[in-house]
Amino acid sequence: MLEERKKKILQAIVDEYINTAEPVSSGVIEKKYRLGCSSATIRNEMVELEKTGYLEKPHTSSGRVPSAKGYRFYVDELIKEDDISLQEIKYIQSKLETKVNEIEELTKIATSTLSEVTHYTSVSIGPKANFQNIEEVKFVLLGTRMLMAVILTDTGIVKETIIKFDEDITEEQVNTLNIIFNNKLKGKPLAEIDKPIEEYIFSEMNYSLNVIKPIMEQLDRVINEDSKLYLEGANKSFELPEFKSLEVAKNFINLIDTQEVMRDLLNTGFAKDINVYIGDENDNDQLKDFSIITFKHRYQNKDLGTIGIIGPKRMDYSKVISVMKYISKKLNGK
């Protein structure tokens, strides 16, 4: 759909702009990228690329800047594969080798490593709890009126919650709870901890609602609660030239501070391994100046959360995508 030379020129412009953050002129392309034609020819092509929407001009007599469409084409067609150095590979390897006992911890390490290698702000979120299946539920008595419920899911993720009561709980009651929950729920999706089990305990056992209610409330909460958003390297973004604009900086802070938009983005659309959102492609005005790239943290095809990068539209897509692919592969094989 785009002639070879136009592709080359577009690629040169995007590469150059990603490096310098300055509008790119025909002269620079001619001298630096040696495409075998003069600046005038490049200018002519640039006019076409602008007409078809791949490039933009900040003002009449300035160089060109990639549009969202330009970035999109770049990401889909022109990206450099394996834009990752041996050093970076080694660094990532060493980081991911850290022994951890909790998956959340591993996600954090991957997230911070991603930020360190790419120099962008990274963000991650745990998997939606209610898609997971229950492996085991255990209740532990703490003191006399406090219970901890521990849920182990088939993804290896452990959720726990504390439940407080107005009356004393006996060890015996706890034992029965453990038996009931495990018999009834093993292998079922988390979402099934719900009314049926509540009614069962109430009718079949001799438990008062004072005991059942708090338990069900807390289990419900822990299953449905949003998993924690983890952010790393927010300060890195502030070193970038686009953050000289107070407007942009403020939008960024609002974005990462309110978290809702982040959550939405991290929880949607995983058609591909790596998902790239450029600017306000998914028309949210808050995102117009930013791009977001995400991937699923998977282990043996089980969903363990989402990890992403948020940065300016002028992002080093090749580098970020390459690093993500590598980390993703490593995590899955771990």
Place this chain on the structure above:
Amino acid sequence: MLEERKKKILQAIVDEYINTAEPVSSGVIEKKYRLGCSSATIRNEMVELEKTGYLEKPHTSSGRVPSAKGYRFYVDELIKEDDISLQEIKYIQSKLETKVNEIEELTKIATSTLSEVTHYTSVSIGPKANFQNIEEVKFVLLGTRMLMAVILTDTGIVKETIIKFDEDITEEQVNTLNIIFNNKLKGKPLAEIDKPIEEYIFSEMNYSLNVIKPIMEQLDRVINEDSKLYLEGANKSFELPEFKSLEVAKNFINLIDTQEVMRDLLNTGFAKDINVYIGDENDNDQLKDFSIITFKHRYQNKDLGTIGIIGPKRMDYSKVISVMKYISKKLNGK
């Protein structure tokens, strides 16, 4: 040490500056604050206040701005008591009434309420684990090679950690662990989970080091790990005029992103109920543009963490301190 009129003028200047963020002129003081003397007299007094270090001038022909010393005097001597409205009180009450099962949750609610009422960025941190005493330790088997250790402390705080093994663990072993740890450690400070108990289990029981080592490692980790820093309303700071300066904004982001300085500040010096750090009083250059106000989250005199506000030196000290006093009182009585 400062004549009555000088105090009044200083107070007027600080109040005015806190409101407007503009250097305060003698004319404004004369007209708005009606101290019964002319602007010329106020000017004379301002010269004195500048000489003695309470005021500063951005440049020769500008109005005055409070110095760190000026703010300090204001905070120590001139602050408005109970600068909190009925509405605010009601709002705080309603927020703190939320039923929670975990102390950490309550701290979070208090922290976000503080930010909402004061419109500044707030921050909190849990208590240092190793000062707390052990009430109960429980081990729960999850699957066959995973244990969860749950520690209940005398502050009511519950810590838990997951331990993974290379060999199967039996229910019996878990039971013995529970008995040993509770007999040996009940009432002792968390810091005592250490070598002695490790040796005891190793020599007295027939447990292999493969079992003991991972347990001790994880307990050690959970006891010594830094408690989580919780931040709320970072975007609120960015609405303030001082954050128009990129320099200031960047310093702020670095400060809250690296967390170390925050941790230090939240963990030190609690001579008073409310602690005010103005600018670089505790000579850390990173803090030169900011003030930090903290208080201990206490319940029945047990330390449950620290909650604070971070904002520009030009902070509404009266409001923040009043709100903090109220929240602190409420938390302690809860």
Place this chain on the structure above:
DNA sequence: TTTAGCACTCTTCCTTTTTGATTGCTAAAC
């Protein structure tokens, strides 16, 4: 189709001017 050449455009940077707020000082008034 490509390219050299050139006028035109528009930002950026620098300098100069103007404006206006505020001070410090002096001398008179209280």
Place this chain on the structure above:
DNA sequence: GTTTAGCAATCAAAAAGGAAGAGTGCTAAA
């Protein structure tokens, strides 16, 4: 002795003007 009116001096901030330079679009020739 203290307070105040009056006023020149100061300086930042805003406005205005001008020069430089980078980059384009267009034209006409290659």
